[in-house]
Amino acid sequence: MFDAAIPPASARERIAARGGRVTRTRLVVLELLQCSEHPLSHDEIGDALAAAGVAHDRVTLYRTLDWLVEQGLARRIAGGERAWRFEAVRDAAHRHAHFHCDRCGQVVCLEGLEPAPATGLPSGFHVDRAELVLHGSCAACGLGSEAGRVR
Amino acid sequence: MFDAAIPPASARERIAARGGRVTRTRLVVLELLQCSEHPLSHDEIGDALAAAGVAHDRVTLYRTLDWLVEQGLARRIAGGERAWRFEAVRDAAHRHAHFHCDRCGQVVCLEGLEPAPATGLPSGFHVDRAELVLHGSCAACGLGSEAGRVR
DNA sequence: GCACCAAATGCTACAATGTTGCAAGACGAC
DNA sequence: GTCGTCTTGCAACATTGTAGCATTTGGTGC
Incomplete structure (x- = not known):
């Protein structure tokens, strides 16, 4: 831990x-x-x-x-x-995505899942950093039954 | 548009x-x-x-x-x-990423940039949706000079 | 060990964002 | 037009974060 x-x-x-x-x-x-x-x-x-x-x-x-x-x-x-x-x-250069449990509010790091590189940006836009957050339910809250829910 | x-x-x-x-x-x-x-x-x-x-x-x-x-x-x-x-x-099935300008706070939609599919998730985790937000400066605020800034 | 000063802290007050409870008003069925 | 229920508006409150200022403290020179 x-x-x-x-x-x-x-x-x-x-x-x-x-x-x-x-x-x-x-x-x-x-x-x-x-x-x-x-x-x-x-x-x-x-x-x-x-x-x-x-x-x-x-x-x-x-x-x-x-x-x-x-x-x-x-x-x-x-x-x-x-x-x-x-x-x-x-490591300042290393970035990773996060998972947010919509049930308990807990956030965990997802090592090995880097935010995708920026493509298709309108001209003039400059990207500083990307934040990728997955939402759903963590193992502790596990609620596979509500999978179809749209938010 | x-x-x-x-x-x-x-x-x-x-x-x-x-x-x-x-x-x-x-x-x-x-x-x-x-x-x-x-x-x-x-x-x-x-x-x-x-x-x-x-x-x-x-x-x-x-x-x-x-x-x-x-x-x-x-x-x-x-x-x-x-x-x-x-x-x-x-379209409920269509998702796209967003760009947040750290200067003016404006948010724009990035059509054509779908959040990456979830991989490398710990078992027991269920993903409902993914949010990809790029941060930087928009065309109006354009500040290429501060590119190296870490936040 | 002691004094000093800028950097940190702690306190109070405040701003922004969002929620809850409840009475009054409006939508829509009849 | 009447009536029941869904929405709205109001007031009060909760949470998260910031600003100003007096007090304390870390670190430096002696």
């Missing part, structure tokens, strides 16, 4: 390398993202911070995440609901 | 065919979506309603759009910001 290839210690180095101050919030949030196998919402991160005994408020968390995204340490993805989700960036 | 195959008059029939009452709000909203070449946000639809002299309030518009989506007459897409955007469904 944890990504053993990236020891938690590197979080401190990665933060310092960007010229940012190594604060407990940044440290814990980045370690959390690095250890999570799926993108986390603000709520989930906030709960984890509370569980870890790190004092924080909503605004600080927003700013911490903004900073991580700005520094290229985390990525922001649209979770389907109107809340963002965040994941650690392991 | 308008879909001449579906004259505005059919909006009334499509609503009635679903067993719903034909109200001015539903009629105007559906016609608006059918005539628009790109997905519209609540705000844009609300402004158009006001311009058309149709009384309405925010909640009614939300419910009207919910109803249209529920009936398969409209589709809801995540616009990048935390607000939904809506587009008319012309």
Whole structure:
């Protein structure tokens, strides 16, 4: 479940390398993202911070995440609901699709499924990045019976 | 770029065919979506309603759009910001990708670019639909110079 | 170890988007 | 035209995210 290839210690180095101050919030949030196998919402991160005994408020968390995204340490993805989700960036060049369970709202990463390259774009348009999100039901919610449903 | 195959008059029939009452709000909203070449946000639809002299309030518009989506007459897409955007469904089987301009927030449809089929999914997962959103800058905002930017 | 300063944080207030409950009004069948 | 039910409009609230500002803290120089 944890990504053993990236020891938690590197979080401190990665933060310092960007010229940012190594604060407990940044440290814990980045370690959390690095250890999570799926993108986390603000709520989930906030709960984890509370569980870890790190004092924080909503605004600080927003700013911490903004900073991580700005520094290229985390990525922001649209979770389907109107809340963002965040994941650690392991390899800036590597991108992958996401699966959003319409039942439980959970988002999982789909390694090995890269968004298709852009083709057929009107002239003048410049593509920065592509986001591919599959919607349906995850294994835990499994509802094959409602397959035909259109949304 | 308008879909001449579906004259505005059919909006009334499509609503009635679903067993719903034909109200001015539903009629105007559906016609608006059918005539628009790109997905519209609540705000844009609300402004158009006001311009058309149709009384309405925010909640009614939300419910009207919910109803249209529920009936398969409209589709809801995540616009990048935390607000939904809506587009008319012309052909339930036909899907296309969208382009979101990170500058002006505008969303345009990319006909001819279907989301890639789902592969490499964990077992037990069931895909209902795929959403492919390209991010970048549209022709009007054209900012080729900031191409390397990571978000 | 101590002082200092810019960077982070925490707090309050606010904005935007969306939802719920309920009474009043309008559509459509008769 | 009457009537029942579906829609609407209103008010209040929930969630997600931002802005301004005083306070605290990390990190640097001494």
